[in-house]
Amino acid sequence: METQPLAVIGVVALLLAGGVGYVVADTGGAPSATAAEPTAENATVSVGADATVERAPDEATVTVAAVGRGETAAAARTNVSGDADAIRSALEDEGATVTSSRFSVRPEYDYSQDGRELVGYVAVHTIEAETTDVDRVGTLVDTTVDSGADRVQGITYSLSDETRSDAREQALTTAMDRARGDATTLATAEDRSVGDAVTIQTNDGGQPVVRAEYATAADGGGQTNISPGPVTVEVSVHVTYELE
Known part of the structure; x- marks a missing residue:
């Protein structure tokens, strides 16, 4: 019986190196595969960053x-x-x-x-x-x-809507600057540069200042003085950038 050579069909593998994607493509039936040069279309880097802004409660x-x-x-x-x-x-x-x-x-x-x-x-x-x-x-x-x-x-x-919105805007700007900085560091390690953001995801956090006070009408005494701490507004971002 005559032996037929086996064909390589649709072999695609993704190799990850430092956050950069490399594609090994089908060679059209040849018995070996070669690594294609990464391009802006198939190479990305994803990073996460967060930021916290404090405001006096109003x-x-x-x-x-x-x-x-x-x-x-x-x-x-x-x-x-x-x-x-x-x-x-x-x-x-x-x-x-x-x-x-x-x-x-x-x-x-x-x-x-x-x-x-x-x-x-x-x-x-x-x-x-x-x-x-x-x-x-x-x-x-x-x-x-x-x-x-x-x-x-x-x-x-807590914070009024206007104050919280202003603090959130500042936190988002800081988080995005940190994200791009981290992406640039990673890209430089691979002799690449950072391009446009492909996807951006955000998540908000932060807590009001809560102070539990207990008193009774019989306590009497001096005047109550309360000094609250700042209210925090926290945001996190997850950004995927193209690599050039």
Whole structure:
């Protein structure tokens, strides 16, 4: 029986070296393959970079609560309602905007080895308010406590949309500069230069400044002073460049 030579059909392999793609192409049936010179069309480099920008907060959210107790749920609700109205009015008088008001009531038990005994009900009225005068947050806290707040459940500092947008733009510019710098370093190692960006992907991050403060109406004493830290805006980019 006559032996037929085997044909090389569609052999394509991608060899990666330093982020640069090299193509080994079909030789049209010849028993060997040769490496083609990389071109701008088939050679790219991908890099990732990030950047963080800090800004002083220009918005703050204060969350406080009034707590009332009673033998019945209705009594607990009645005992807390007056304080809640006073707190809301005090916040608005100080220029804050009340954005949320939540109410809950639950039974309260006394637990012992013999089981549990219902001793009454606890009503909690939580009020959340925003202000753009972040220097007066301490005053807001004192005002709410003086008006009947039993808990200062949290203070969150953040950025306005305009400030955050400006910070994000700066962070993106810095991240892209870093990405191109890294790509240039890699390309130079392969005796190449960086061309246009082929794809760009972004991802945002960053955290507001959160300060948890607790106080009761009975605490009294001096004025509350709070000094927030900066708010961070973080971005990351993943960029693929052509190599020339």
